[in-house]
Amino acid sequence: MTQSLTGKVAVITGASRNMGRAFSEALAAEGASIVIHYRNPEMRTEAEDLASKVQKLGSDAQIAQGDLTNISEIEKLFEITMKRFGRLDILINNAGMIIKKPVLEITEEDYDRIFAINSKAAFFCMREAAKHMADNGRILNLGTTLLGATTGYYSIYAGSKAPLEDFTRALAKEIGHRGITVNTIAPGPINTSFFHPAETPESTEWLKHQSVSGQLGEISDIVPMVKFLVSSEARWVTAQTIFVNGGFLAR
Structure with a gap:
């Protein structure tokens, strides 16, 4: 069976659990070597378990711990990647956090914390990826459908993800x-x-019940779009924000 990503190297931030873990496994199954980033030291066991799974799929893996709100830690992540593999082909900016509160209850600390990971970290990961990435590479940011919704309580979550659209267009x-x-x-x-x-x-x-089928999405609903966007077939899709939400909203 042909593996479409054989020889490619992917950095996936926030990879030890949830969507990041699924993306790591999916790309490894296609032959990519995976740099598994995780933030908190207590997540090391999960990261090591994922690395073992990646290796069982026939691909190589490197774990890398770091607080991406610190630019020097971002630079270190990409230094580790280049030292271990000598190349970079894919970045999936998956790390993030959510705060759900009424605007009147949001503190300066809340604001600074969420923008540091959802916006600042994503931007500087894009910057470092652009420095090191091989030609014909792929950069994929994880945003949120709430960018197009009129929904209360998610102001700083959606707001901290909103800059990704402009970062995406400019870097593209x-x-x-x-x-x-x-x-x-x-x-x-x-x-x-x-x-x-x-x-x-x-x-x-x-x-x-905002989706057309009355259910939440599953990680397995997102993985196929990720696999497509990092593939060679997606060469003509760039500078886009693509909504995958079961009809939650259209824009």
Whole structure:
């Protein structure tokens, strides 16, 4: 069976669990070597377990811990990648956090924390990837469908993800001559441990019924779009924000 990503190297941030873990396994199954980033030292066991899974799929893996709100840690992540593999072909900017509060309850600390990971870290990961990435590479940012929704309580979550659209368009224009594509994928509510802590049973039901089928999305609904966007077949798709949300909204 042909593996479409054989010889490629992918950095996936926030890779130890949820969507990042699934993306790592999916790309490894296609032959890519995976740099598994995780933030908290207590996640090391999960990262090592994922590395073992990647290796069982026949690909190579490198784990890398770091707080990506610190630019020197971002630079270190890409230094580790180049030292281990000598190349970079794919970046999936998956690391993020969610804060759900009314605007009147949001503190300066809340604001600074969420923008540091969802916006600043993503931007500087894109910058470092652009420095090191081989021609015809792929950069993929994880946004949110809430970018197009009029929904309360998600102001700083959606707001901290909103800059990804502009970062995506600008970088796509700047490095597109090298065959590198840059896109943002904007999932709707996904049934993960990232989603549920911020929700109540009532809000979960409401969000379910915003989709056309009355259910949350699953990670398996997002993986095929990710696999396509990092593939060679997606060379003509760039500078886009693509909504994958079961009809939650269209824009």
